[in-house]
Amino acid sequence: MLVTVEGIVIGKRDIGENNCFLDVLTDKYGVIEATAHGVKKVNSKNASSVGLFSYSKFCFNKTNLHYSVNSAEPKCSFFGLSSDLKKFSLAVYFADIIKYTSAAEQSGEDILRFFAITLYKLEKENADCEIIKGAFEFRIAAMLGFPPDLRACRGCGRYLNGDMLFSLEKNNLICEECLEESEEDEELKALLPDLLHTMRFVLYSPSEKVYGFTLKGETREEFSFLAEDYLLSQLGRSFKTLEYYKNLST
């Protein structure tokens, strides 16, 4: 059966001289593994469409749950990423998160759209990698079904009330006033007002606006630290590709 989908190549492994396995994040079927034949031949018509981070329209032969590329037509290549090792490594880490968390044969439309927006922003010349990384980590955590609840204080329901603290155990907010009455002993992190505002923006804005902010100094550092810590603790693991990216940044 032939199926047509849109997707971004998020992994690629060579098999022999001319063939490869692809992991493709697709709109209709989530992340699938597909074989691609003859892609290394100089004139292969599919070659530019199956490169890492190519965003293409794919036509697959589907037999049971096995896919092979019949044809592919590029929509966008994000080619600029490959000339910047730091940006490229960050994109590889993002791809790893998606590979680890996605279920096959389920719609991946929202994540595909968000990943395309992310690569587009990351490719831009003045991209701030740390901001993009933190925003991606918070937003993907929410998309994967474990969003922090930053809507209001869990005690009094107020949007803002003095210093707001984030519960690292309950993943929600409590204000100073309610904390005084609370008898619970839990790990809390005080959020700078700018930091809370930014986290809310990243979580509750439409996906095309998620990267539309800048941060400086301490707030930027805290945002970056908290985002990574939050995502990894929710997933219960880290990634070698993250360590690789961080080694490049130091």
Ligand SMILES: [Zn+2]
């Ligand atoms: Zn309160």
